[in-house]
Every structure is written in C-alpha cells, then in structure tokens.
Amino acid sequence: MLAVEGVTKAFEGVLALDEVSLEVAAHSITALVGPNGAGKTTLFNIVAGSYPPTRGTVRLEGRVLDGVPAHERVRLGIGRTFQNALLFDHMTVLENVMVGRHVHGRAGMVAAALRLPRMRAEEERLYLDGMKYLNLVGLGQRAQTLAGSLPFGQQRLVAIARALATEPRLLLMDEPAAGLNALEKLDLADLIRRIQEMGITVLLIEHDVPLVMRLAELIIVLDHGRKLAEGTPEQVRQDRKVLAAYLGEGAA
C-alpha cells in the first residue's frame, strides 16, 4: 500500500530522518512509535506532501509521489489528522466535515455565485454526506455547534470525520489518543477498528502503549530519525534495542 524508501530529511543541517524505509500493508493498522523528536511527524508530513524529503521516495500503491503537492495527494487517497486537531474553529462542526468533501464536489466560483441548479443539488448532497460522516463518529447532534467551542476530545473526532469525508484509502493519524480520558480512548480504539473495516489502511503515531498493543498489527519504532525496530507487538515488546531506547541503556 505505502512504501517509504530511504527517506532522509534534513532541516538546516539537522537530520530529522535518516534513511528510513518502511512498508505499510493494505487494510492493516500500523503504529509508528518512538520518543519525542524521533521524526514521526516529519515522516507523516513527507508522506502527506507538506514538504519534500531531502532524499528518498514515497510510493502509494506503486505510484511514486515525488513532486505531488499535498492537496493532490488527497485525491490519490491519503487522508490525515493532526496532533492538535487543527479544525476550522469559526465554522460549524458540519461545515468542517463538508469542507472535507471538497474533492468530491465540483462547483466553482461562477457556479457558486450564480447558484446554478447543478450546484444546489451538489450542495444538498454535500450536506447529507457531511451528516453521514458526523454520525459515524457520533457527533450528529453537534452539527450546528461552532467547532472551536467543542471540548478537545470531540474536536479530535470532528477532525477524524473531516479526514474520513475525503474517502481516503490510507489514513495517517497523529496521536489521536493524546489528551483523551480512559473512556474516550476505548471509543477511539473502537472507531479505529471500524475505520479499518471500511477498507481503510491506518497508520498512526501514538504514545499510548496499551492502545498501540491492542490495535496495531505492525509496530515500527523510530528513534533519532532512524528505524530502530519493526514487528508485531509481541516482538517489539521484547526487542532489546527498543527497551534500551525507552528505558535507558542499563535496563536492557
């Protein structure tokens, strides 16, 4: 599904990623873990096209993504959520999800200005689609609330609905559980499984170890910009290098 090949990223001489290669299997849930500053979000940004890698290539289902801008990658099937939700605060919850349907609409400036019948039909459809994705994350009731006034946990869910609305085949989730309480984490795990059942491949960055152990089929450990280890939850749990990185050299 996704192949990252020898990706290196340097920011003004500092290596954020150093020759990282990894593969994500279709329909799987894969977790990217590692201490802060390991390069996890940098890797997400490169896959999503926020900036280009210094060296290396990213492929989606065999197709090389070099030079494809971020907004085009959405059309190719890459969706993402951000660590801090990054909702459009002054828009309603529903509008946030409706912009998520952007690539599935066509009305341009002129059609919109003249409110052509074609555009009105499309608007009706975007509205229904928006509600469908909101209901999927259980926030249909909050459709008309301003997104910025929601509690943080719910903002996270709206961000997920917004990303799902693009109909991604690969969803990148950056720390979806951070700041959630125990109950919300259970719901989130459930939601991520349902996303997988929809046929979407999930790649997530997460610090919550129990959640990762429960969800992920494959765990990839990054440390200081390099791939430290990779394997099933069981394998990674027993990996000496991983224990050393997390608990200090002596622990291993």
Added chain:
Amino acid sequence: MIRTWWQRSPNAISVLLCALFLGSLPLWVRSPYLVSTAIFIGIASILTLGLCLLMGYAGQISLGHAAFYGLGAYTSAVLTVKYGVSPWLAMAIGVVITAGAAYLIGIPIFRLREHYLAMATLGLGVIAHLVFLELRDLTGGASGLPGVPRLAVGGFVFDSDVEYFYLVWGTVLLLIILSLNIVNSRVGRALRAIHASEAAADSIGVDSGRYKSQVLVLSAVYASLAGSLYVHYMRFVSPQPFDFEASVRLVVMAAVGGLASVWGAPLGAAAVTLLTVLLREVMPRLIPNASGEHTAIAYGLLLVVIMIFMPEGLTRGLLVRRRRYARR
C-alpha cells in the same frame, strides 16, 4: 421538517428589505447632497464587498486595493475620452484588464503571508498611484482627465443623481447576492478553511494557491467595476482618490463593518462615509476654528472607540448586543 422559504433563506428577506429601503430612499431623501453621498457609499460598498471576501473570508490582507479601483477607473476614463470607446465596453475591458493584472500579481505575491503580504500589497498600491500620476500622456497626470461621458442605455442617459443612485445601488445589491451565494457554498467554505489553517485545508484537498488567486481576481473585478462607476459619475479622473490613504480607508470600512460579513461591507462603507461627513459638519460648530487636523483626530478617536467596543465590527457587534438585551 417543513420550513417556509424565509426560514430556509434568511438572506433573501434581508436582500428584499434592503431593496425596499434603497428603492424608496430617493422618495423621502430630498437633499441632493445626501443622494450624492449615498452614491459614494454605494461605490465604496462595492469595493468593501470585494475586500471582505479577500480579507474576511480568505484571510489575505490587501493594503493596496485602491490600485485595482484606479485601474478600472483609468481604463474607463482613458478609453472613453481618448479613444471614444463606448462606456459599457470600456467598463468590460477594465474588468478584463484588472482581472488579468490581479491574476499576474497573485502569482508572486501569494508566496508571502500576513505582514509580508500586507507590505507587498502596500507597495503595489503606491506603485499604481505613481503610474497614474506619471503616465501623463495617457492619464493627464496630477491635473487629471476631464470629459468622461455619462453612462447610457439605448436612448436613456443616467444624467440625474437619483437615476445614478439606482444604477449604483442596483449593482451593489446584485453583488451582495453573488457574494452571499459564494460565501455559502463549497468555494466559500474552502476560502474560510484557508483562512483558518492552510495546512489543514491542504490536508483535505483544498488547493489554497488556486483559491487565493481566484478570490483576489474576484475582489479586483469588484474594485474595477467600482472605479468605472466612479469616473462615469464624477465625469473626471485624477490620481488622488486612488492613493495609499484610499486603500487604508477601504480596510477601515471593511473592519468597521465586520470583516467576515457580506452585510458588513455596505454597513461599514456607510458608517465611515457618514462619520466623515458628519464630522465635517459638526466640528466647526464645536470648535469654531477647527481645521482638517481636528476632524482627522476626532475621526480616528471614533474609529478606535468602535473597534474597542465592537472588535468584530458593526454587524456582529449589533447582533451580540441585541441578543444580550433579549436575554434580560
């Protein structure tokens, strides 16, 4: 749920009420001075509408909008006076030229953001003003270009102020409707998304660069129309109305009305224009030998007061106040 048409589209009611109010205005406002002021407010409203879409919705600052206003005005004036082109054709050519200029300017200028974008557009406005001033053979330089013809349709000439009032405000209403439609659409949502976060907008497939360029072109087209309407009313053009101060005044109008509000545009344009007029009348009575500086100071103070008490502009400010009273 069955909803009647006015519940479904509260904007339609507002447009209707606004049309009724404006349509009847010349019947009970007899003062020629006030009718003329209303025409200037209408022209300013068209400019402010474009600026609201650009700044309030898409979040892109322009401190040089008078450049597009002037480009429309000068295209109309030069083509009709020097080349005998029909005013409507000249207006259309003005729109095309201004749109083209905005598109080309958008390519380099949108590499910049926020303060840097403000500085660049400011520079653009200053340059345009200098071009109007220095291209003497074409523009008549500082002394301007007189003899711009009136607008006419068939045999009907818009030669009275009341007739021109209807023309200008008809255009304003039309553009308000178009703008409301854009704001409440897929495109409008994309613009607001770009305003909030370009990274997030990118992540759902919104092509920020393309929409920023489109909205700049649209606001430039509005400005060009306003410029053409202005010169055919004044029947004269000179560089002075298109200077840096004019660009700033437009931003002030947009801010006073409420940046992210289509209705705020005419409200802000009216408030700022009437405030200027009122101060010019009142100041000499309060302070017998008041000069232009006194008026400018009072004007500045009043704007500061408005922005302190209604930071979101008059439209939101008044709505919030009404709700507060309703709750008591």
